[in-house]
Amino acid sequence: MGALSIKDLIKKLLHVDDTPERTALAYSIGIFLGFSPFLGVHTLVGLAIAFLFGLNRPAILLGVWTNSPWWIVPFYMVATRVGMWVTGFWIDWATLKQIFQSGVDQGFMSSNFWSCVVSQRGLFLSFGIGSLILCTLLSLVAYPLSLRWIKFYRMSRKQQVAGEKRSNSPLVP
Numbered sequence: 001m002g003a004l005s006i007k008d009l010i011k012k013l014l015h016v017d018d019t020p021e022r023t024a025l026a027y028s029i030g031i032f033l034g035f036s037p038f039l040g041v042h043t044l045v046g047l048a049i050a051f052l053f054g055l056n057r058p059a060i061l062l063g064v065w066t067n068s069p070w071w072i073v074p075f076y077m078v079a080t081r082v083g084m085w086v087t088g089f090w091i092d093w094a095t096l097k098q099i100f101q102s103g104v105d106q107g108f109m110s111s112n113f114w115s116c117v118v119s120q121r122g123l124f125l126s127f128g129i130g131s132l133i134l135c136t137l138l139s140l141v142a143y144p145l146s147l148r149w150i151k152f153y154r155m156s157r158k159q160q161v162a163g164e165k166r167s168n169s170p171l172v173p
Contacts, residue, residue, distance in 0.1 A: 018056045020154065024147035026055040030063020032139035035075060037131035040109065042067070063142065073108065076131065080123065083130025089122030099123070 018026070033046045046064040050057045067075065084090060099120070103113040118124050 018059075020147055020150040023056045023059045023150055024143050026050065026057075026059035027063045027146045028139040028143035029055065030060040031066055031142040032063075032135050033060075034064040034067040035079075035131065035135035035138055037079075037128045037135075063139075075134070076127065079130035079134045080127045081130065082133055083126030083128065084123075086129055086133065087122065087126050089126050091120060091123055095120070096123075 029049060030046055033042050033049070036042070038045065042064045043061065046060045047057065049055065050060045099113070099116045102116050103110070106112050117127065
């Protein structure tokens with residue numbers, strides 16, 4: 001058997017020739033991880049899962065990176081609110097405003113912000129539970145939508161390639 005070309009090696013490494021179902025699964029797992037409460041390790045966990053289970057790496061990373069800085073604060077605020085509703089925990093607005101202001105002033109990844117959040121155990125629990133609920137729902141929605149889009153894209157791509165082959169073939173009398 002001959003040596004693999006660079007292009008074939010990259011395709012094999014990235015699993016870009018996976019079935020639509022496996023690609024959609026990788027994307028939805030990425031969505032789950034990207035919106036999960038495990039901030040800071042989304043990408044590493046996504047790559048570890050992709051390598052461990054042989055999933056499409058670009059698809060899982062695309063899902064993980066869907067939760068961009070534009071969405072992170074509004075998403076986690078809504079997720080925490082959902083978690084508060086589920087757990088029955090409530091916090092007064094002055095304390096919540098102080099915690100949020102700490103995040104704005106020093107950064108939401110700063111140790112001071114997280115110390116404030118952890119000091120409010122109910123808030124921290126609400127954050128985790130709400131995030132897990134919403135990331136599960138998002139990933140369950142992402143699978144059928146991405147599967148449908150992938151199948152549509154591949155079908156239209158096949159038709160485009162077939163059309164190009166027909167137009168490039170020499171006319172035979």
